[in-house]
Amino acid sequence: xxxxxxxxxxxxxxxxxxxxxxxxxxxxxxxxxxxxxxxxxxxxxxxxxxxxxxxxxxxxxxxxxxxxxxxxxxxxxxxxxxxxxxxxxxxxxxxxxxxxxxxxxxxxxxxxxxxxxxxxxxxxxxxxxxxxxxxxxxxxxxxxxxxxxxxxxxxxxxxxxxxxxxxxxxxxxxxxxxxxxxxxxxxxxxxxxxxxxxxxxxxxxxxxxxxxxxxxxxxxxxxxxxxxxxxxxxxxxxxxxxxxxxxxxxxxxxxxxxx
Amino acid sequence: xxxxxxxxxxxxxxxxxxxxxxxxxxxxxxxxxxxxxxxxxxxxxxxxxxxxxxxxxxxxxxxxxxxxxxxxxxxxxxxxxxxxxxxxxxxxxxxxxxxxxxxxxxxxxxxxxxxxxxxxxxxxxxxxxxxxxxxxxxxxxxxxxxxxxxxxxxxxxxxxxxxxxxxxxxxxxxxxxxxxxxxxxxxxxxxxxxxxxxxxxxxxxxxxxxxxxxxxxxxxxxxxxxxxxxxxxxxxxxxxxxxxxxxxxxxxxxxxxxxxx
Numbered sequence: 380x381x382x383x384x385x386x387x388x389x390x391x392x393x394x395x396x397x398x399x400x401x402x403x404x405x406x407x408x409x410x411x412x413x414x415x416x417x418x419x420x421x422x423x424x425x426x427x428x429x430x431x432x433x434x435x436x437x438x439x440x441x442x443x444x445x446x447x448x449x450x451x452x453x454x455x456x457x458x459x460x461x462x463x464x465x466x467x468x469x470x471x472x473x474x475x476x477x478x479x480x481x482x483x484x485x486x487x488x489x490x491x492x493x494x495x496x497x498x499x500x501x502x503x504x505x506x507x508x509x510x511x512x513x514x515x516x517x518x519x520x521x522x523x524x525x526x527x528x529x530x531x532x533x534x535x536x537x538x539x540x541x542x543x544x545x546x547x548x549x550x551x552x553x554x555x556x557x558x559x560x561x562x563x564x565x566x567x568x569x570x571x572x573x574x575x576x577x578x579x580x581x582x583x584x585x586x587x588x589x590x591x592x593x594x595x596x597x598x599x600x601x602x603x604x605x606x607x608x609x610x611x612x613x614x615x616x617x618x619x620x621x622x623x624x625x626x627x628x629x630x631x632x633x634x635x636x637x638x
Numbered sequence: 639x640x641x642x643x644x645x646x647x648x649x650x651x652x653x654x655x656x657x658x659x660x661x662x663x664x665x666x667x668x669x670x671x672x673x674x675x676x677x678x679x680x681x682x683x684x685x686x687x688x689x690x691x692x693x694x695x696x697x698x699x700x701x702x703x704x705x706x707x708x709x710x711x712x713x714x715x716x717x718x719x720x721x722x723x724x725x726x727x728x729x730x731x732x733x734x735x736x737x738x739x740x741x742x743x744x745x746x747x748x749x750x751x752x753x754x755x756x757x758x759x760x761x762x763x764x765x766x767x768x769x770x771x772x773x774x775x776x777x778x779x780x781x782x783x784x785x786x787x788x789x790x791x792x793x794x795x796x797x798x799x800x801x802x803x804x805x806x807x808x809x810x811x812x813x814x815x816x817x818x819x820x821x822x823x824x825x826x827x828x829x830x831x832x833x834x835x836x837x838x839x840x841x842x843x844x845x846x847x848x849x850x851x852x853x854x855x856x857x858x859x860x861x862x863x864x865x866x867x868x869x870x871x872x873x874x875x876x877x878x879x880x881x882x883x884x885x886x887x888x889x890x891x892x893x894x895x896x897x898x899x
Contacts, residue, residue, distance in 0.1 A: 545805070
């Protein structure tokens with residue numbers, strides 16, 4: 380069984396950094412990147428537009444119109460090595476963590492307890508063997524959840540429910556973003572956020588976006604009772620599990636609404 | 639003026655429609671006429687008569703129509719006009735939805751959208767708070783021969799039976815709005831964004847499941863993992879069987895689709 384811990388490799392963060400700068404097209408693509416602070420909302424639009432223009436113009440002068448080395452990014456007016464380091468640290472976080480931060484920044488408030496547990500694999504072969512087989516993935520998820528479970532009775536029930544769940548798989552991030560958004564939406568049905576609002580965040584998480592270049596698959600374990608994992612608020616059925624093929628991680632999401 | 643032998647269902651729908659209208663325009667508006675068959679769109683209630691209907695309603699106890707006789711004596715609301723409205727309200731909700739889908743969302747040339755409807759004696763076991771999934775499955779299995787392609791082999795039927803028996807039945811939060819997002823995703827999976835956008839397909843679903851102007855109470859279920867390809871052949875299909883239970887019509891509709899791309 381792989382150990383659970385937080386880690387990110389240099390390769391992933393550099394890849395994400397280049398992907399980020401190669402996919403900036405509009406000022407809106409910078410939203411949530413921390414590259415342009417949105418605290419001062421009066422100048423935010425102007426600064427975002429200026430920076431996105433600078434990124435685009437520098438990129439257009441390169442062979443194949445793409446950044447291929449991190450050093451090339453220092454040619455962009457307004458990007459210093461300090462800024463780049465901060466952004467690299469930011470993008471070096473796991474995709475799940477970036478999504479969680481984006482959700483709290485753009486969609487949900489502190490009355491939601493949105494959290495994830497992460498299984499990290501060190502070896503590609505073991506990762507592929509586990510995530511490439513539905514039964515192996517289910518067993519890995521159940522085993523991980525049992526470690527975090529709240530009592531011996533729930534251990535049995537977790538294993539039973541995971542084993543008997545119908546698993547809905549979304550290999551295309553774009554389609555998965557709708558399914559994951561619906562899961563969040565059923566918590567509050569327009570009371571706290573609209574479907575479109577939450578889908579914008581799930582799209583950033585699961586589909587191609589400057590902030591998220593990873594290939595990911597969403598598995599929804601239908602009917603799983605999340606009360607087995609969290610308590611003290613409102614939950615909805617189904618357990619979202621996201622396999623990140625670049626990070627070699629599996630993120631298991633839970634959410635609680637204290638309404 | 640009111641046709642005789644009006645069914646309780648149509649009477650309920652008529653009251654719902656007239657009591658729900660906040661403005662005259664809501665009565666004359668095409669929203670009512672988008673779903674019905676071409677040629678039935680214009681039942682000829684203009685804004686003047688519509689305003690008279692609303693004025694009459696405002697004079698009633700609780701400002702609501704509760705008796706058909708209350709519609710008598712509204713100038714301009716003759717037998718023909720009221721008959722046209724009634725004819726519209728007699729269309730089963732599923733059929734109205736199917737027509738609405740072909741009216742601006744999907745194309746007859748490349749998308750086959752069909753439903754199989756079954757009348758039920760009692761739908762109380764199929765409400766949101768009391769859905770008996772075994773009952774739902776047994777109703778579908780009882781009618782297997784009616785909605786599966788006539789050339790399906792015994793092996794096909796056996797496979798489908800097994801899939802339905804073991805399927806997970808998804809329901810969505812007692813909310814037509816949430817249902818509409820779930821069913822829209824089912825349509826969207828056919829061909830993401832090539833022929834229609836997610837929002838384009840979601841809006842008629844929200845109107846249908848929200849009860850339209852009919853006001854029908856409905857519940858939506860997705861029978862997960864069951865393949866469409868056993869009763870539809872030749873086109874692109876997706877998994878999961880959408881089922882709509884209409885508690886006012888006392889009916890169940892099973893939906894099937896295939897795209898010829």
